[in-house]
Amino acid sequence: MSERAIPILPCRNVDDIAPFYEALGFQVTFRQERPNPYLCLVRGGIDLHFFGLAAFEPENSMGSAILLVPDTGVLFEEFAAGLRSFYGKLPISGIPRITRPRRKQGTTAGFTVVDPGGNWLRITALGDTEDEAPGTNTSRLGRVLLNAARQGDARGDDAQAVSVIEAGLQRHPDAPDAEKLPLLVYLAELHVRTGNHGQAASALNDINALDLDPEQRRALAEELASAAEIRGSLES
Structure with missing residues (x-):
């Protein structure tokens, strides 16, 4: 069995987190309210866990995770479709939000999702580099x-x-x-x-x-x- 790591990210309320990630195509695999709020989500090979803190301020979150995927463009379109269906439009400002795929100086191609807990998911192309990327x-x-x-x-x-x-x-x-x-x-x-x-x-x-x-x-x-x-x- 290969090694794996699962980030545990903070949020104010797991009730805000679950529907957002379900719109992105994740499934809830575990949820509890006591003795402490906790939520487990999975989408393909991506596992994310969340713990709830009532006094937590999403604007002050420093939570972050890097997701390496084969095709950032395909995943963006899937995420975007789910968010448009859930919100009626693509959320590009405030919390939560999503950025469109762009190459960044010194980094690989990708996009970012900021979830309702203020956590940054940095979606990056697997195995891509700035020098190797076609069409830069x-x-x-x-x-x-x-x-x-x-x-x-x-x-x-x-x-x-x-x-x-x-x-x-x-x-x-x-x-x-x-x-x-x-x-x-x-x-x-x-x-x-x-x-x-x-x-x-x-x-x-x-x-x-x-x-x-x-x-x-x-x-x-x-x-x-x-x-x-x-x-x-x-x-x-």
């Missing part, structure tokens, strides 16, 4: 995006990520519109996270003004779909 964007604005994602998605410093993107766009005003699109989509998402909905709408308007030909729109279909979803969340 090394353009001027591509490198800006890598740095911004490192600040916002890996470190949780959304304000710094916004500054990195805004500086990059100002520094490279002549960059092709197709390179600007991913940065503007991320910028809109970051503004939603920080509650700056007016600035998010402004970034989305900048996206609408981009000059993209049909081939570029096909290649950037996922980014355009993300922008449309963000706009829909602002209008709902």
Whole structure:
């Protein structure tokens, strides 16, 4: 039998945790309220345990776990579908929330889920490295995006990520519109996270003004779909 490790993460109430993870496709394998609240969840080869503390503040949580998976894109789509069904939209701000898959400077491709307990699940591509990854964007604005994602998605410093993107766009005003699109989509998402909905709408308007030909729109279909979803969340 191979070795395995199971993280035990804190939460205020297991009643908040169970339905959230069930929306992600996890199953409850054990639950108790006394003598102390405890919850066990499993999804495929992923095991997560939680203990409840009534005085716990999710905003102050330092709980974190790295999940290594074969395909971060497939898992994101499965998680996203469950969260859209559960919440009626994709939660991209506050607690809980999910980030879209992005490569980050110095790290592998992946995304993050922040659960109702404030715990960060860092979903990472198994066996991938920044140098080996196919399609890594090394353009001027591509490198800006890598740095911004490192600040916002890996470190949780959304304000710094916004500054990195805004500086990059100002520094490279002549960059092709197709390179600007991913940065503007991320910028809109970051503004939603920080509650700056007016600035998010402004970034989305900048996206609408981009000059993209049909081939570029096909290649950037996922980014355009993300922008449309963000706009829909602002209008709902």
